[in-house]
Amino acid sequence: MVTDPVLALWASLTLEPIPWLPWIAWLLIGFAAAFPGIVAYMVWAERKIAARFQDRIGPNRVGPLGLLQPIADAIKLITKEDVVPQAADRIVHVLAPVLLLISALLTLAVIPFGYGRLVDRTDPATDAVIGWLTGLAPVELPSGLLYLIAVSSLASLGVFLAGWSSRNKYALLGAMRSVAQLVSYEVPQVLSTIPAVLFAGTLSLVGIFNAQDQLGWFIASPPGLVAFTILMIASIAEVNRAPFDLPEAESEIIAGYHTEYSSMRFGLFFLAEYMSMLAVSCLATTLYLGGGSLPFFSLRGLLSDTLASQLLVNALAVGVFAAKVFFLIFVMFWVRATLPRMRVDRLMSFAWKFLVPLSIVNLVIAAVWFEIVVRPTNHATWGLIDLTWWGAVVLTGLLEILAIWILNALLRLDRAATDPRLIPPRLLVPTSAPWAQTTLRA
Amino acid sequence: MGLGTGILTGHLVTLRRFLRTFLVGQGRTLKRRGGGHQPLDFFRKPAPGTEPVIDQGPTTEGLFTVEYPDERLPTRERFRVLPVLIYDDEDGYVRCTSCNICAKVCPPQCIWMTHAQGPDGNPVPMPEDFFIDMDVCMNCGFCAEYCPFDAIKMDQNFEQSNYERHQTHIYSLQDLLVSSTYYAQTHPEAWASADEVAERNKVKKKKDQRLQKALAGPASGRPAPAAVS
Ligand code: SF4
Ligand code: SF4
Numbered sequence: 001m002v003t004d005p006v007l008a009l010w011a012s013l014t015l016e017p018i019p020w021l022p023w024i025a026w027l028l029i030g031f032a033a034a035f036p037g038i039v040a041y042m043v044w045a046e047r048k049i050a051a052r053f054q055d056r057i058g059p060n061r062v063g064p065l066g067l068l069q070p071i072a073d074a075i076k077l078i079t080k081e082d083v084v085p086q087a088a089d090r091i092v093h094v095l096a097p098v099l100l101l102i103s104a105l106l107t108l109a110v111i112p113f114g115y116g117r118l119v120d121r122t123d124p125a126t127d128a129v130i131g132w133l134t135g136l137a138p139v140e141l142p143s144g145l146l147y148l149i150a151v152s153s154l155a156s157l158g159v160f161l162a163g164w165s166s167r168n169k170y171a172l173l174g175a176m177r178s179v180a181q182l183v184s185y186e187v188p189q190v191l192s193t194i195p196a197v198l199f200a201g202t203l204s205l206v207g208i209f210n211a212q213d214q215l216g217w218f219i220a221s222p223p224g225l226v227a228f229t230i231l232m233i234a235s236i237a238e239v240n241r242a243p244f245d246l247p248e249a250e251s252e253i254i255a256g257y258h259t260e261y262s263s264m265r266f267g268l269f270f271l272a273e274y275m276s277m278l279a280v281s282c283l284a285t286t287l288y289l290g291g292g293s294l295p296f297f298s299l300r301g302l303l304s305d306t307l308a309s310q311l312l313v314n315a316l317a318v319g320v321f322a323a324k325v326f327f328l329i330f331v332m333f334w335v336r337a338t339l340p341r342m343r344v345d346r347l348m349s350f351a352w353k354f355l356v357p358l359s360i361v362n363l364v365i366a367a368v369w370f371e372i373v374v375r376p377t378n379h380a381t382w383g384l385i386d387l388t389w390w391g392a393v394v395l396t397g398l399l400e401i402l403a404i405w406i407l408n409a410l411l412r413l414d415r416a417a418t419d420p421r422l423i424p425p426r427l428l429v430p431t432s433a434p435w436a437q438t439t440l441r442a
Numbered sequence: 443m444g445l446g447t448g449i450l451t452g453h454l455v456t457l458r459r460f461l462r463t464f465l466v467g468q469g470r471t472l473k474r475r476g477g478g479h480q481p482l483d484f485f486r487k488p489a490p491g492t493e494p495v496i497d498q499g500p501t502t503e504g505l506f507t508v509e510y511p512d513e514r515l516p517t518r519e520r521f522r523v524l525p526v527l528i529y530d531d532e533d534g535y536v537r538c539t540s541c542n543i544c545a546k547v548c549p550p551q552c553i554w555m556t557h558a559q560g561p562d563g564n565p566v567p568m569p570e571d572f573f574i575d576m577d578v579c580m581n582c583g584f585c586a587e588y589c590p591f592d593a594i595k596m597d598q599n600f601e602q603s604n605y606e607r608h609q610t611h612i613y614s615l616q617d618l619l620v621s622s623t624y625y626a627q628t629h630p631e632a633w634a635s636a637d638e639v640a641e642r643n644k645v646k647k648k649k650d651q652r653l654q655k656a657l658a659g660p661a662s663g664r665p666a667p668a669a670v671s
Contacts, residue, residue, distance in 0.1 A: 052463045053456050057507045338456040339449065 026138040031105055039274040040070035046274075046333050053337035074267070082263035085167060092165035097261065097268035099158035104275035106151040110144040111282045112137040112209040114292045114317040117310060118303045133213060133300065135206040135291070136314060144205040145197060148283065149190055152238070155276060156182035159240075159247065162269070163257035174256025177344065178247035181237060184351040185244075189234035191359035192227040195366035196287040199224070199374050209291040213298050215374065217290035222396040223366035226404075228288040230359050235280035236332060237351070239273060243339035244347060281328040282321075289324045292317030354411050361403040369396050463505050487512050519629050522596030524576055525585050527618040528625050530646075536619065537593035537645065539567035539652070544585035544594055552578035553585060560656055567652050572615040577607065591645050592638060598628050 044059065044066065051058030059066030084093055112135025121132035134140065141147050156179050163175020196218050197203055200211035218224040237244035248256035258269045285291060292314075293299065299313050342350070372392040488494065495516050496508050508515055525544075529536045538555075545553040558570040585594045597620070604610055626633040 049460070053460045055459060055463055055504065055506045057505060057509070060509070334453060334457065334460075337460075338453050 023138070026109075030138060031108070035105065035108060035275065035278070036271065039271055039278060040074065042274045042278065042329060043073070043270070044070050045329075049330065049333045050337050053334070077264050077267040080263040082265060083260075085260050087167040088260065089165040089167070092161050093260075094265070096158050096162035096165060097258075097265050097272065099161065100155055100272035101268050101275060103151055103154035103158060104272050104279050106154070107148055107276065107279035108282060109138045110141055110148055110205050111279075111286055112140075112206045112291055113282075113321050114314040115213075115299055115303060116206075116314070118300065131300070133206070133210050133303075135209045136318070137206050140206045141204060143203040145193060145203045145208075148205070149186075149193075152276070152279070153182075153186060155238070155272075156186075158272075159257050162261070166257070166260035168260050170253040170255075171257050171259045174247045174249075174253045174259065177253075178240065178257055181240075181244065181247060181347060181351075184348060185234045185237035185355075188230050188351060188355035188359045189238060191356065191363065192230040192234065193283075193287055194363055195223050195227040198363075198366055198370055205286050209286055209293075212290040213293045213300060217288065217293075217295060219288040219290075221369050221373070222393060222400045223362050223369050224288055226362045226400050227359070227366065228284065230355055230362070231284050231287065232328070232331070234351075234355060235284060236335060237347075239276045239280055241273075241277065241332060242336040243342050245341060246344055246347060249341060277329060277332060278325070281325045281332070284328055285321060285324045289328075292319075292321035294320060349411065349414070353414060354407055358403060358407050361407075362400070365396050365399045365403070368392075368399070372396075462503060465504070517598045517600075517628075519631050521598050522583050522586075523581055523600045524579060524597055524602070524613075525574060525583075525594050525618070526597040526620045526625075527572060527594055527615065528592070528622050529619055531621050531623050536568055536615075537591050537622075538569050538572065538589075539591055539593070540565075540569040540572075541567075541590065543588050543590065547584050547588045548579075549582060549584060550578045550580055552576075564656060566656050569615060572618060574613050574618060576602070576611045576613055592641050595625055595629070 047069070048058040048066070059069040062068040062072045084090055112133075114136035116134030116136040118131050118133055120129050122128070123130050137144075159178045159182065160175045163171040163173075163178070166172070196208055199215065199218050200208040202208060202211070212218055219228045240247050248258070253259070258266055261269060299317060302309060302313050304310075369392055372395070373389060376388075493512055493514050495514050497516050498506065498508075527536060527538055540555055540557045542555065545551070545555060552575040553573070555572040556570040558566045558568045560566045581596075583596050586596050632638055
């Protein structure tokens, strides 16, 4: 009944028998076919959804509902002339978009997309044998989150190389803005992943998924909610999307760092942008929305050794995961359709004076939550709805509100002190100066 | 405190617009507003000439896009594109008397014509041929304003593109002629207006007299109608 190739493929996708086979399978199926396809249709979805937000229809000429539009666009991009400016640094110019794309793809390599298989594993802390879900992750790294943060920082290198090698002032300006922004928002992004690490007690994304499958979604706690929100805001900034799209502000610096790119090389930037959107949505889903798990109910019990149960559970889990990711992506489209671009000083002060302190304070509050709820009861969220849980919600919730309120008040005070519009105009030349008097008299 | 409430309100406003494109308009949920073909009806398109006309007012909500080849905006009576010459349906005569006024008044000078001649070589009040260079015409409508015989009128057909522009864009008499019925259809208000009715009667009388006078040479009798397309 069970055909060997199917089983082998399945086994390979779930990281079991042959070490190099899963990589090949993931490379061929995921990274060469599925993810670019998803990204192409994300572009289509964005055009359709943004159109609806503006009372339009969106692309509908190529194929029914415009469904063939991404393919037409790809053909157009590929057949266009690829121009590398004469003054550009050729190798770096060619390398930069590839680097960006690689960064986005590498980020996806550690995400657990489904449930995988249930295997026995020895818990390093207690030496007890526990059930462990392999999570259907392409690669399972014990320090997956660290790796993920490292490869996602490659993006700012790619962006800067693109801007630098183009020998174009707009490209360089865009790249400089971009690096400033990416480096700034990386701090709150990383800080806001730490509560998940704290609750799960592991840096492995598969471990975090396992913990959420057992303990409940991490978002369902005040510090988790705040961390998730910070993570989403910082992620939107990390992928250069509105309202944080200063690096490519058309009205000021043409297209920013990819001004000098044409043809499919521009297409790669485009692909990379959407790919990293996908990646950060997957990351947020994995860290706080429980990956492919359903709320209040673990699919773990349905997993057995039979192929059918594994396929079924994983199909369901991947579907749930995709739904969550799509929701987050929709939120990004929605934010883009709503908010205008931020001013650059506001952008920076928002990151450094609001998000970073808030995520540090949130870390402390997360520790409080950990001590009150997670450690004693071994439930992060809805596994245990009792007085302790409610008390902890009220306590940490109040702490969060207080922290946000204080930080906001401080930010406003600071704005009032530095806003050029609020500073009374001063004469550049004090008229009391003796030389000014003579000039005025003359 | 107002912490981010403005941002949240803004998001709700845009979300409302997003949802309204699916829910309101003349068509509900999945039906296209204006009754065009349905979004789930992927491959059928209205046959040429049967496209629904979509009239949007200040109260229109939901989707605003008019999918042009498959849906159209209405053309209003005063909408004008290029001039046409009118012949009367009753007798088949071209109204134009070849008086050359339109050619003189035309700002870019894109009208020219030749006068028809009677059997005796005397000029007859009708054009032998009549040309308008459509690439030069700037759609000002002066020709139609100044024509004393209501012979030249502005048409509403705006779909004029073609692949050849050296010969086909110089319209001759044959290309320009349309019947008075057609004009009455496209410009019902103007056609029924007291002005035009009076003008029609007057012109008919005058033209008849002049024609008779011109033809009352050695050979009597009416010439064949100039052009009936
Ligand atoms: S169209 Fe009117 S103005 Fe022009 S030549 Fe004919 S009668 Fe005269
Ligand atoms: S519409 Fe204006 S430009 Fe065109 S033929 Fe008439 S007078 Fe000339």
